[in-house]
Amino acid sequence: MAVPIINSTLVSAAKLTCIREERILFDELSFDINSGDIVQIEGPNGAGKTSLLRILAGLSRPYSGTVLFNKKPIQSCRDDYQNQLLYLGHLPGVKSELTAAENLNFNFKLMGYSNFDCIDILNEVGLSGFEDSLTGHLSAGQHRRTALGRLWHSNANIWILDEPFTAIDKKGVIILEQLFLAHANRGGCVILTTHQDMNLIDHHSLKKIQLDYSLI
Numbered sequence: 738m739a740v741p742i743i744n745s746t747l748v749s750a751a752k753l754t755c756i757r758e759e760r761i762l763f764d765e766l767s768f769d770i771n772s773g774d775i776v777q778i779e780g781p782n783g784a785g786k787t788s789l790l791r792i793l794a795g796l797s798r799p800y801s802g803t804v805l806f807n808k809k810p811i812q813s814c815r816d817d818y819q820n821q822l823l824y825l826g827h828l829p830g831v832k833s834e835l836t837a838a839e840n841l842n843f844n845f846k847l848m849g850y851s852n853f854d855c856i857d858i859l860n861e862v863g864l865s866g867f868e869d870s871l872t873g874h875l876s877a878g879q880h881r882r883t884a885l886g887r888l889w890h891s892n893a894n895i896w897i898l899d900e901p902f903t904a905i906d907k908k909g910v911i912i913l914e915q916l917f918l919a920h921a922n923r924g925g926c927v928i929l930t931t932h933q934d935m936n937l938i939d940h941h942s943l944k945k946i947q948l949d950y951s952l953i
């Protein structure tokens with residue numbers, strides 16, 4: 738992993754506006770995300786959390802405004818940004834016709850990584866003994882754990898995670914929180930959505946961005 742400068746700004750949202758179906762989800766939203774930050778995007782269902790994460794990841798465009806990486810618009814440094822980014826969306830990107838080990842192997846090779854031990858990582862995510870099981874035959878939580886395994890061998894500084902705790906049991910949530918803290922302490926950042934409270938990550942470490950749209 739590239740050595741990050743602690744407290745340097747990694748990602749900035751500059752006056753982001755997102756409109757869906759003629760509804761303004763957020764308007765001129767601006768914030769900085771620094772190395773060492775763990776940032777939770779909060780808001781009710783439909784508030785625009787996934788929309789914001791997708792814009793931050795460069796997967797969709799805002800109505801107006803810019804996402805900056807190292808103070809440059811991400812469109813002008815796409816490759817550098819992608820190399821620093823790990824995005825896990827709602828759909829975990831796990832192929833059900835591959836085994837858990839094959840899925841990880843496929844993803845790491847796609848990201849250009851070498852020197853990884855899938856068996857070791859599957860052990861870390863609690864899937865020891867399921868290495869050769871087709872992921873289509875795994876439970877929802879085990880499926881999600883297969884996807885999350887990518888976090889254990891990631892060169893990316895910027896993790897953008899859409900509801901990473903979905904279907905994960907209490908012990909798994911604690912392990913993930915520890916992983917996020919370790920990543921932040923190394924100078925990375927984690928930007929995530931979740932509808933549940935995080936217990937391990939104290940209020941000093943956790944920043945919150947509130948999206949206010951309410952369906953009611």
Ligand SMILES: Nc1ncnc2c1ncn2[C@@H]1O[C@H](COP(=O)(O)OP(=O)(O)OP(=O)(O)O)[C@@H](O)[C@H]1O
Nearest residue numbers: 757758762780781782783784785786787788789930
């Ligand atoms: N590509 C799209 N085209 C049209 N509308 C969209 C699109 N993507 C999202 N929306 C709408 O934008 C609103 C916000 O969706 P989004 O998925 O960002 O919300 P969310 O805060 O992540 O919700 P949840 O907590 O339920 O996951 C929703 O009403 C959704 O229908």
